[in-house]
Amino acid sequence: MKERAVLVLEDGTTYHGYAFGSRGKTVGEVVFNTAQTGYQETLTDPSYNGQIVVMTYPHQGNYGVNVFDMESNRPWVRGFVAREFSPYAAGPRAQQSLAEFMEFYGVTGLEGIDTRALVRKIREGGVLKGVIAHASALGGKDYRFNEADLKALQAEARSWTDIDGRDMTPEVSTPLPYAYPTLKTGRRIVVMDFGIKLSQVKYMAELGFEPIVVPGKTTPAQIMALEPQGLFVSNGPGDPSMPRYAHDTLWKLMGLLPTFGICLGHQMLALAAGGRTFKMKFGHRGANHPVKNLLTGKVEITSQNHGYAVDPDSLKEFKPTHINLNDGTLEGMAHVRYPVFSVQYHPEASPGPHDSIYLFRRFLEEVESFHGVTGMPVEKQQADKLGV
Numbered sequence: 175m176k177e178r179a180v181l182v183l184e185d186g187t188t189y190h191g192y193a194f195g196s197r198g199k200t201v202g203e204v205v206f207n208t209a210q211t212g213y214q215e216t217l218t219d220p221s222y223n224g225q226i227v228v229m230t231y232p233h234q235g236n237y238g239v240n241v242f243d244m245e246s247n248r249p250w251v252r253g254f255v256a257r258e259f260s261p262y263a264a265g266p267r268a269q270q271s272l273a274e275f276m277e278f279y280g281v282t283g284l285e286g287i288d289t290r291a292l293v294r295k296i297r298e299g300g301v302l303k304g305v306i307a308h309a310s311a312l313g314g315k316d317y318r319f320n321e322a323d324l325k326a327l328q329a330e331a332r333s334w335t336d337i338d339g340r341d342m343t344p345e346v347s348t349p350l351p352y353a354y355p356t357l358k359t360g361r362r363i364v365v366m367d368f369g370i371k372l373s374q375v376k377y378m379a380e381l382g383f384e385p386i387v388v389p390g391k392t393t394p395a396q397i398m399a400l401e402p403q404g405l406f407v408s409n410g411p412g413d414p415s416m417p418r419y420a421h422d423t424l425w426k427l428m429g430l431l432p433t434f435g436i437c438l439g440h441q442m443l444a445l446a447a448g449g450r451t452f453k454m455k456f457g458h459r460g461a462n463h464p465v466k467n468l469l470t471g472k473v474e475i476t477s478q479n480h481g482y483a484v485d486p487d488s489l490k491e492f493k494p495t496h497i498n499l500n501d502g503t504l505e506g507m508a509h510v511r512y513p514v515f516s517v518q519y520h521p522e523a524s525p526g527p528h529d530s531i532y533l534f535r536r537f538l539e540e541v542e543s544f545h546g547v548t549g550m551p552v553e554k555q556q557a558d559k560l561g562v
């Protein structure tokens with residue numbers, strides 16, 4: 175017999191299903207993701223720190239996991255829910271089953287619930303806190319949950335400190351700076367890591383950047399001492415208004431270096447320049463969000479994972495460049511004077527379409543026009559030519 179498990183939301187709504195992955199109990203903010211593939215990238219995306227992710231696609235785990243699809247060095251989701259998890263891994267890239275992976279890293283899962291009903295509830299009422307509990311965490315494999323258990327689990331969900339109002343980035347940011355392995359090109363950039371997805375660095379290295387990844391708490395002076403030609407601000411978990419040190423850093427560096435921000439990076443660039451962010455009802459998490467590029471008129475199908483957004487009316491020094499065609503929210507912006515731009519969505523995809531991959535090239539072009547194509551600052555090249 176399968177081991178029973180429940181998801182209890184803070185309002186008492188309970189979904190009865192079965193245990194999957196690491197046996198135990200876990201609490202987090204319950205959010206949903208509509209991508210049909212890419213569960214390993216989702217599990218290992220540090221932006222999910224603090225969240226229980228419900229996959230709307232009903233079958234997960236069928237193609238296993240492998241060493242190539244890691245977006246960081248471990249999963250960060252607090253819990254993982256699907257209608258059905260495949261106990262087997264089939265396919266040429268499979269090196270381990272999803273069950274083994276989740277067990278190894280302590281990710282508690284739940285299957286066999288009506289995920290459509292749960293998603294409809296979140297869409298209507300907004301995200302909620304919740305607890306997943308496996309029978310074995312309460313009284314053994316064959317344990318049956320009673321009313322008192324469900325009440326206690328509801329209380330546990332309710333008393334958990336909301337991620338709204340919390341800086342969730344220090345847990346996931348690199349503790350020490352490191353140089354991403356790449357070829358020498360003289361095109362060094364500093365990558366501020368607030369919980370970066372590795373694909374972002376990988377694409378920039380492939381374009382010829384030499385990324386030096388630094389902790390989110392690195393100061394402006396430490397960043398400038400590395401003599402970078404550009405600054406990249408990563409995605410990351412939690413409330414973007416909380417890492418105030420980062421807003422301060424970004425404000426001080428604004429205009430000194432060509433800068434590209436993604437997701438949390440985008441939100442914090444807006445905050446640094448005096449803008450505002452707000453928590454969305456249920457956010458955007460999936461791989462098919464239509465975004466209009468206001469500069470070209472083209473529509474991009476994008477990968478997304480965010481629960482906060484920038485209020486476009488609060489923008490002071492930035493102008494909108496991209497909007498979401500589903501709900502009109504801001505998806506991208508550019509500084510009115512400086513080569514500083516950012517997007518709310520994920521051009522690196524992983525998982526998702528690559529329609530927006532051009533943004534990494536645009537960053538390279540901004541760096542080239544700022545510093546010159548040889549990698550030397552334009553002023554220096556001119557000075558060299560003039561022999562001064």
Ligand SMILES: NC(=O)CC[C@H](N)C(=O)O
Nearest residue numbers: 409410412437438481482
């Ligand atoms: N992927 C991200 O960077 C997410 C940013 C932020 N934590 C949000 O949920 O909106």
